[in-house]
Amino acid sequence: MEADRVYNFNPGPATLPLEVLKEAQAEFLNFHHSGMSILEISHRAKQYDEVHQQAKADIKELMGLGDDYEVLFCQGGASQQFAMIPLNFATKEHPGNYVLSGSFATKAYKEAELLGVGEIAASSKDVDFRHIPTQDELKINPEASYVHLCYNNTIYGTEFHYVPDTKGVPLIADMSSDMLSRPVDFQKFDFIYAGVQKNLGPAGVVLVVAKKDMLAKSPETLPTMLRYSTFLKKDSLYNTPPAFCIYMVGKVAAWIKANGGLVEMEKRNQKKAKVVYDAIDNSNGFYRGHADKDSRSFMNVTFRLPSEELEKKFVAEALEHQLSGVKGHRSVGGMRASIYNAMPYEGALRLAEFMEKFRKENA
Incomplete structure (x- = not known):
């Protein structure tokens, strides 16, 4: 990840492709x-x-x-x-x-x-x-x-x-x-x-x-x-x-x-979603997914922890690991990781690794 940038899991406004941001930056002052x-x-x-x-x-x-x-x-x-x-x-x-x-x-x-x-x-x-x-x-x-x-x-x-x-x-x-x-x-x-x-x-x-x-x-x-x-x-x-x-x-x-069109986007998004959902499913109940498995989103992964106190701690420590925007919506609570097209696989993997580390330290 580029210096001083975080993995942005916010649901919207959300992460944009870094290449696109750089292109816009390069032509910002003098367009064409x-x-x-x-x-x-x-x-x-x-x-x-x-x-x-x-x-x-x-x-x-x-x-x-x-x-x-x-x-x-x-x-x-x-x-x-x-x-x-x-x-x-x-x-x-x-x-x-x-x-x-x-x-x-x-x-x-x-x-x-x-x-x-x-x-x-x-x-x-x-x-x-x-x-x-x-x-x-x-x-x-x-x-x-x-x-x-x-x-x-x-x-x-x-x-x-x-x-x-x-x-x-x-x-x-x-x-x-x-x-x-x-x-x-x-x-x-x-x-x-x-x-x-x-x-x-x-x-x-x-x-x-x-x-x-x-x-x-x-x-x-x-x-x-x-x-x-x-x-x-x-x-x-x-x-x-x-x-x-x-x-x-x-x-x-x-x-x-x-980058390969919608077929490639689907492959990438399924891969990202799988690594985060696996962290939920393999947590022995520490993380509880909100959605039924057959309705799970490839874009927004939602889950709860055993207590609201742990959820607050999770959000704070996630940011320390450059994982931003993981707090769930106020009407539902818990966590939400938005892994849209522009989220790189490395971001989803980093989140899954942090989830496992946090579980071991707080279970």
């Missing part, structure tokens, strides 16, 4: 011989347009999607998408159906419920969101306008390992924390969105990848900036976009391509 920083350049400039279009092209290539899909760059975080999706697509006659698998899936449902257009298709709340609802548990209204799910749950450490069969109802997924982390049949989804600060870039932009015909359906009665059709028609340039964030997303997408 423009004499200006990317932070200063006009979003109408040719140099920025190249960044914008290349980022879109690389993302679609990685996802294996064709011209029937469009890439949008929105703002307001995934939280604004929770409201925009039902505003654009749901009605009382054709409500949105929601699969509740964790905190953010529930927040998305609450926005639709507030508008009177939300229904619950399945929920694992009764078991403290320890598992992902199965296909058999899904009760989808055939008149629904869409089925919404959160593909990876950062707080609870669970992840979908299948694509639900929605019987023809459009499928929408919040992939904020596992976007471009593994091959998925993205063509089975009609609409995907991701706050990029977990796995793709800095906070400030939301990536939307969706079918063009769906994006075009926005009601004209909505305010301009709440219509997906506005972003579609204006190539996400109706207003000044978060250019630096999009630039960084493009850099990360190019980095993924250069």
Whole structure:
């Protein structure tokens, strides 16, 4: 690890590829011989347009999607998408159906419920969101306008390992924390969105990848900036976009391509997750994983220790070993290690070794 840098296990804003950070640093003051920083350049400039279009092209290539899909760059975080999706697509006659698998899936449902257009298709709340609802548990209204799910749950450490069969109802997924982390049949989804600060870039932009015909359906009665059709028609340039964030997303997408694409990302992420989960499973109960094994996330490993006092000690000593951001979410407690694409295997291995050392000293 580079001098003075830690292994950053924070869930978001999260670790970024070191190579990408260095590239951005090298061209920060004078972007593509423009004499200006990317932070200063006009979003109408040719140099920025190249960044914008290349980022879109690389993302679609990685996802294996064709011209029937469009890439949008929105703002307001995934939280604004929770409201925009039902505003654009749901009605009382054709409500949105929601699969509740964790905190953010529930927040998305609450926005639709507030508008009177939300229904619950399945929920694992009764078991403290320890598992992902199965296909058999899904009760989808055939008149629904869409089925919404959160593909990876950062707080609870669970992840979908299948694509639900929605019987023809459009499928929408919040992939904020596992976007471009593994091959998925993205063509089975009609609409995907991701706050990029977990796995793709800095906070400030939301990536939307969706079918063009769906994006075009926005009601004209909505305010301009709440219509997906506005972003579609204006190539996400109706207003000044978060250019630096999009630039960084493009850099990360190019980095993924250069490092073997989604197939290689999956291999790396499975290897990292295994070494940390093995430390949990081989601890004789000292560490207790939150998620059921068949629902475990490759992105966020969550676990508890025997007491809150030991958990506080674990966090403090981990930082002394250059392991930062391992404290769990306040609503769940315990530990959470976020091992996104940019986390090197050495970081996961260092964490596992520290876990074993801490267990031996405190069991």
